[in-house]
Amino acid sequence: MDSTGIVIGFWALSAITVVSALLVLLARNLLHSLVFLVLSFLGMAGLFLTLSADFIAVAQILIYAGSISVLMVFAVMLTPLASRDNGNSLYLLPGLFGGLGIAVLVGFVAIDTEWAEHRGAALAESDFATTVGTVGQLLLGRYVLAFEIASVLLLFAFLGAIVLVQERRRGDDDASQDGASR
Amino acid sequence: MTPPGIPPIDELSVTLAHYLVVSGLVFGIGIVVALGKRNAIAVLMGIELMLNGVNLTLLAFSRFSSAFATGEEPLSGHAFVVFVLTVAAAEAAIALAMAVLLYRRRETVDLDRVNLMRW
Numbered sequence: 125m126d127s128t129g130i131v132i133g134f135w136a137l138s139a140i141t142v143v144s145a146l147l148v149l150l151a152r153n154l155l156h157s158l159v160f161l162v163l164s165f166l167g168m169a170g171l172f173l174t175l176s177a178d179f180i181a182v183a184q185i186l187i188y189a190g191s192i193s194v195l196m197v198f199a200v201m202l203t204p205l206a207s208r209d210n211g212n213s214l215y216l217l218p219g220l221f222g223g224l225g226i227a228v229l230v231g232f233v234a235i236d237t238e239w240a241e242h243r244g245a246a247l248a249e250s251d252f253a254t255t256v257g258t259v260g261q262l263l264l265g266r267y268v269l270a271f272e273i274a275s276v277l278l279l280f281a282f283l284g285a286i287v288l289v290q291e292r293r294r295g296d297d298d299a300s301q302d303g304a305s306r
Numbered sequence: 307m308t309p310p311g312i313p314p315i316d317e318l319s320v321t322l323a324h325y326l327v328v329s330g331l332v333f334g335i336g337i338v339v340a341l342g343k344r345n346a347i348a349v350l351m352g353i354e355l356m357l358n359g360v361n362l363t364l365l366a367f368s369r370f371s372s373a374f375a376t377g378e379e380p381l382s383g384h385a386f387v388v389f390v391l392t393v394a395a396a397e398a399a400i401a402l403a404m405a406v407l408l409y410r411r412r413e414t415v416d417l418d419r420v421n422l423m424r425w
Contacts, residue, residue, distance in 0.1 A: 134320045138328040145335040161351050175369040192398045199402040203409045211344045219341025223334035230330025234323045262385045274392040281396030285403035
């Protein structure tokens with residue numbers, strides 16, 4: 125873990141991640157902040173790689189930087205131009221205090237605690253060569269029930285999304301529910 | 307000459323605390339985005355950032371405690387992250403469908419103007 129590449133990689137990737145997360149907050153255009161969100165996801169995937177979590181890093185790139193951001197682009201495009209700014213709400217100040225408080229608290233605890241962690245040689249010995257096989261065995265072994273529940277949850281979420289955005293075409297009997305039926 | 311106070315780079319090492327600080331920062335920024343933005347989609351971006359910070363924490367603990375146990379024990383963190391990814395995808399799909407629906411009915415995705423349930 126102490127190799128130079130890991131150290132440089134960690135600092136560069138965490139800088140990318142945190143700065144682009146900040147730019148999500150600061151960008152004025154919603155599409156720009158979406159682009160910075162994707163950049164932050166990619167930096168996070170790189171951080172996962174430095175933690176030798178190759179499967180999760182690839183899954184992060186596929187799911188977050190790929191599909192979720194495309195979903196968000198669709199949602200931005202389906203809403204009007206007028207609401208494409210990235211304005212702040214009434215709760216910005218409480219949010220700032222809450223976020224700053226949490227970040228400072230987590231940072232303080234993380235730095236101040238004597239973690240029972242391994243470093244140096246012991247850590248290098250426990251490098252995962254690849255995690256895919258073991259994660260697969262865990263998912264279909266010990267956590268098989270949670271895995272099945274998660275897949276059912278995903279199925280129902282997508283069915284629910286389809287049902288929610290479906291346009292109703294029959295008559296105007298639910299026009300009052302639909303608002304301007306389009 | 308390296309300046310005093312900064313050790314040469316081959317003595318630097320990345321520890322668990324570094325990753326925890328980064329994940330705390332990302333989580334805090336996510337909270338600010340989720341609470342402080344008017345647009346429903348921007349709020350969803352904040353929630354995704356928070357989930358990412360949690361994922362980083364889980365993976366960091368999984369990595370740095372990997373020298374303790376043998377076998378597949380330390381990779382439980384990875385399995386948890388897989389579940390978090392699944393739930394995040396489901397939540398993104400539902401939330402974006404709700405944003406589109408909200409726009410259809412109320413002509414806005416501005417959350418300050420969606421005050422139907424305000425007292």
